[in-house]
Amino acid sequence: MVSDTARRAAERAARESYGRLLAFLAARTRDVAGAEDALAEAFASALTAWPEQGVPANPDAWLLTVARRRQTDAYRRNSTSRSGETHLTLMREELDDLAMTPEAIPDRRLALMFACAHPDIDPSLRSPLILQTILGLTAADIGAAFLIPAATMGQRLVRAKSRIAELGIAFEIPDTEDLPGRLDAVLEAIYAAYAKGWNDLVGETGGQLAEEAIWLGRLVASLLPASPEAKGMLALMLYSHARRVARRSPTGAYVPLDEQDTALWDMEAIEAAETLLRAASSAGPTGRCQLEAAIQSAHVVRRLTGTDNWPIIVKLYDILHAMTGSPVVLLNRAAALAETEGPAAALQSIAPLAEDKRMADYQPYWAVRGRLLAETGNREAAHEALTLAMGLSTDPAIRDWLEARRGELMAG
Template identity: 40%
Template sequence: MGAVTGLPDLLRDCAPQVLAAVVRRYGDFEACEDAVQEALIAAFRQWQQTGVPEHPRNWLIAVASRRRVELLRNETARRRREEAVRLEPVPQVRGDDELALLLLCCHPALSVPAQVTLTLRAVGGLTTAEIARALLLPEATVSQRISRAKQRIRDTGGQFERPAPGELGERLTAVRHVLYLTFNEGYTASSGDALNRVELTREAIRLTRQLHRRLPDDGEVAGLLALMLLTDARRPSRTGPDGALVPLAEQDRRRWDADAIAEGVAIITHTLARAPIGPYQLQAAIAAVHDEAARAEDTDWPQILALYGMLHALAPSPMVTLNRIVARAMVDGPEAGLAALHRIAEDPLMARHHRTAAVRAHLLELAGDRAGAQEYYRLAARLTLSRPEQRYLQTRAAQLASDLRASGPLAGVGCRRPGHVEEDWPR
């Protein structure tokens, strides 16, 4: 018996492998998931008293399999099959089980919210309560979402197996997207009191790392892992002692995670040299340029602008457009950025987004228009649901208001220290 240390982490690491083995053997995702959850509960209770067995995964698979057989006994239509299942050997873990489970959770019949929730539960090993806290949803809502997702997989005939070669690319695209969304929501929560939800970023990185090990030649999986590492490396300095947002230009870079940066840079450097370029790789390259600058003023903005140009051509989106405008302003001056922002102002998707108002405020401040910047900082604060972002934007507006009162007739001339919008946010 081993010592009981880090028991929750051990169970969480074992959970997806155990579930994958049981689903592969018995089918019926929903029933197998219930059986595995019961096995995990039993293990948590028993191992605290007896210690961790020598082969914890095998123990969990055996208990979950017995529970699955018990469930079969209650299904009258399967009584003949029950005896055969009971006598068959316990299934073993296979190397590609977790990949197959990821692909099943990202079944194209599911909506993106359902894919995210089911992935966190089945592959990430998070409990319903943990997912609810992470996504700021009622626990009942998460429970219903999981149940409906499993029902949908069953109704559409989803199987625990790798898709046909012609479907694998589409499924992998969905898997990468789900992991990307999960990381984004953890790194910059879209609402609530906390800027970060560490459990989500940690889980997204763990799952992406596993996916990278299974598919080392997939350049976009590698790019996604590098992007997460390079972005999450800044987390220690993104908030102050009071939880307030600290923008990129003002962060203490000595607190960044040097090991994560080194790993991320190594991954993206290797990948760009051998794989077809994709959007995640370009975002990782942008993050690497930021992370390798010892000071904010050392940032290679022309290189970032060029990378955003490539990203815009390959995978245009509103956030890419905004970040590219910020990079343009840092290279050619705030007036150039404001002119570019004016050209996209009619887009309804952009007009009511808080980031659009925040970028405009930032550029107006750089240009010396304190009154205009104050107005748009306040607008951005009203539009965002994230309270740390609201506090930061309101603070910037208040500082500018103070400057205007102190400056009197010279209020529109010059600028103290401009607020800086984090132009490399992945979302």
């Protein structure tokens, strides 16, 4: 049986170093799938070796060395002239790894992100590919974020990784003139990672993923100081992160945005976000990240004045939906519209989503629909929608909150 100490050490290394190790392993070979296999075997070896030998002083270097040996073995088994040269390179690098400290392992995550966003990769797969390679998210998690079945997403990701190997796409940060064409996919992936961490309120993993996404956002913003969208995306994450403490009651119960104690919001993070948004707004055309950040800024008005700013929020959602056509934006707009024009108008606005098959397993759709139906007095349909939302909830606190709303509905 694997000791708890060894398991925790392996899990910590996976959370903190997976993307960095994978990017380093794949940089020379440009074989992302092969690097993933080698790293997976290294983690499996750690769970076997560390309980007996003790957790090494440098877990990252240990994992990297074992993974390199697996890569070397793979190239030996599939030897060709070219792979033979790669084999010798890997053997030499394996010896270098033995003396590495964590700080000495070059961080090539940003280069891998831009490689995944290469023009020859299917545009719809660039962000998902970044999420899996850099942050180790599963096809199921990524599929849920992009409203695509897990099996379909998994097949597409396999093909995308093969494409990188076939084309020999370099793992490098592109020249300045080539950056803008790849930036959208990178920003989308970073924010999707943040949203995954933000929505995962259970345990420490979600918080660490959110922090990692913010760190990557700062890295991209520093790389592209003239990019309004990079600033907008970082501002968007900081606005949301400022509310993290207020999302739970002292007993751990879920607290929705409109019921949060704004005194608990982190004003330092909000001020940093406001500064970034002002800089983004003055730097160029308004993009999706800037608009979403502006919506979050409008929510901050309640912290400053004590009153909500729903009319402005609805107008911003109108612009964002015209730009993106996103069903998620339409759903969020409905929640705001209910505050200005009432639940019936909000319910009517999301009527087209009933025909969207992606909504069948999308928990927020059923939660919003259930709330709106309850407020219009349609108790039977509201009960059904809230029950579905509960079944699709992975967070027990949110499930408990929905159950309480359903109980209030049944009590009249």
